Amino acid sequence: MREARARITAGEIGKVRKVVVEYPQGWLAGEASGKQAEWRVDPARSGLGGCIGDIGVHAFHLAEFVTGLTVTALLADLAAVVPGRALDDDCTILLRFDTGARGVLMASQISVGERNGLRIRIYGEHGGIDWRQESPNVLTLHHGDGRTEIIQAGDAALGPDACAATRMPGGHPEGYLEAFANLYSDFARMLRGEPAPLLPGIDDGVRSMAFIATAVDASARRAGWTPLIIPEA
Numbered sequence: 001m002r003e004a005r006a007r008i009t010a011g012e013i014g015k016v017r018k019v020v021v022e023y024p025q026g027w028l029a030g031e032a033s034g035k036q037a038e039w040r041v042d043p044a045r046s047g048l049g050g051c052i053g054d055i056g057v058h059a060f061h062l063a064e065f066v067t068g069l070t071v072t073a074l075l076a077d078l079a080a081v082v083p084g085r086a087l088d089d090d091c092t093i094l095l096r097f098d099t100g101a102r103g104v105l106m107a108s109q110i111s112v113g114e115r116n117g118l119r120i121r122i123y124g125e126h127g128g129i130d131w132r133q134e135s136p137n138v139l140t141l142h143h144g145d146g147r148t149e150i151i152q153a154g155d156a157a158l159g160p161d162a163c164a165a166t167r168m169p170g171g172h173p174e175g176y177l178e179a180f181a182n183l184y185s186d187f188a189r190m191l192r193g194e195p196a197p198l199l200p201g202i203d204d205g206v207r208s209m210a211f212i213a214t215a216v217d218a219s220a221r222r223a224g225w226t227p228l229i230i231p232e233a
Contacts, residue, residue: 002198003151003162004122004129004139005066012141014125016067019095019103021059021120024111028089030082043086049212050087052078055118056107056215057208061200062120063105064207066129069097071211073227078219081110093215096225137174161198206230 008016028051032041039045040054047053064070073096078088089110095103111117118133126144137153151157153174186199210230218226 001062001066001131003158004120004131005068005198006159006161007141008066008122008124008129009068013122013127013129016069016097016099016101016122016124018123019063019067019069019097019101019120020123021063021103022106022117023055023059023108023119024106024114024117025055025109026112026114028082028109029112032082032085041085041087041089046087047212048087048216050080050085051089051107051109052091052215053212055109056091056093056105057212059105059107059118059120060211061204061208062118063095063103064204065200066120067097067101067122069099069101071095071103071228072098073225074211074215074218075225076215076219078216088216088219091215133176136176136179 007013028037028040032038041050049056060071075094077092079090080086080088081090089108091105091107093105093107095105097103108114116133120129120131122129128142130140130142131138139151141149141151143149153162183199186196189196190199207228207230210228214226214228217223
């Protein structure tokens with residue numbers, strides 16, 4: 001994702017027009033049982049959001065991080081599909097960004113057959129980018145002339161941010177656990193007083209909480225397009 005961010009920032013796909021981010025899971029498609037499931041569907045422990053607060057917020061942050069854009073308004077449709085469930089387990093949200101780009105965010109925990117299908121597609125004026133968490137070492141870049149470029153972890157053409165976050169030679173898969181190691185490395189840089197511009201900060205956390213609250217409220221009120229307002233510190 002750091003490579004995708006760098007290429008978008010460098011203008012390789014042109015001005016971003018459309019962002020499609022999805023996060024389907026299927027493990028809560030039936031009655032919740034077990035420790036991990038039970039707290040997620042309990043408002044007393046999970047808070048005001050179910051699926052939106054568990055995985056939808058990750059999709060939201062990913063969309064902003066990779067594109068460098070800011071969501072300014074949303075139209076949310078959250079639902080508790082499983083009978084008797086108090087919190088949402090399926091979310092469909094339209095997004096508007098500060099540049100005029102449009103987006104679609106889908107997060108669902110009732111999508112039978114899906115395991116952890118986080119995926120983001122970004123379409124610009126003359127190119128597109130596609131990445132899936134279940135194939136984390138592969139980034140697909142679609143060029144406006146019809147060419148498709150497959151970029152893989154360990155490639156010599158990777159930019160400095162992606163190279164710094166890659167430990168294994170090409171062809172040796174790495175992914176989920178190594179992503180946490182990258183965060184720890186950024187934490188260490190920050191503690192040493194060095195710049196860590198890719199590290200999420202308190203502002204990202206506040207934006208994420210505001211996103212959850214706005215989506216839940218707007219959906220409950222059937223409010224239509226709703227500004228995403230960030231509380232002042």
